[in-house]
Amino acid sequence: MQIRLNGKPREVAEGISIRRLLDELGLHPMRVAVQRNQDIIKRDRYEEVVLQPDDTVEILTIMAGG
């Protein structure tokens, strides 16, 4: 199925959880924040939240800034 991830279309497995998506992307759950369709998903829910087709997902982290 297709989702929109960080502004770009991306193919992911049906029924993929946020936890699984982060694993596949090689991202450490402790170093990111995840927003799904405008809602911030708390870290302890990464396992249980399953993505749906056409979901908009944003994965953010700490970057340099002033």
Next chain:
Amino acid sequence: MRDGATLKFAGKEFHSRLIVGTGKYPDYPTMQKALEASGAELVTVAVRRVNLDRKEESLLDYIDLKRYTLLPNTAGCYTAEDACKYARLAREVGMPEMVKLEVIGDQRTLFPDNEELLKATRTLVKEGFIVLPYVNDDPVMAKKLEDAGAAAVMPLGAPIGSGLGLRNPHNIMIILQAIQVPIIVDAGVGTASDAAVAMELGCDGVLMNTAIAGAKDPVMMADAMRKAVEAGRQAYLAGRIPKKMYASASTTMEGMIE
């Protein structure tokens, strides 16, 4: 008189009065050395999309979290709603519940949007954040932010990244008298004397990024800024002489030959 030995707000205490940003450095190792030279304990960071196209080094690999406290910003936000969202996202990444709150009102000057800034301050204070708003050098607005629960108020010296120094020191002086919470001059510093001026006026701290990161030698400039902030603070505590129109001799006339 703001004569505390340390910079204190919301139950936190910092020995350094210089807060530095992590943006715009030529590379992370230079940033790391500059942070060290600055003596800063509080450093600002941003929240942005993870780069999924290529593996990047993490900023966090270059910041010793035992030594530095991270202060996430809401740079690039133009509404209270967006700014609040970024503060919450930073908290999700594991940052302290503390935010350098920026709500920008104009792209060219990056001046704050007072109305949205006040709204965001109220919301985030209610949610338990330590809110440090970046604001115009406006005493009325500074008071409103203090009343809204801001832990410190951060008036600009001049537009972000402009290096113009303190354009209106008199307003900063009025703000210092108008409110009780710490005043940290944020933005506008170009060189060491600008930082010293802010501290000589009695400000509790100075926050800067471009002045260090954009210098020809960022590490040396960071060291200069550390000294300037310390020197300015000492001069404030020592109490400067009043300004006068005419000379007053340093050497007595007594004992001169006739």
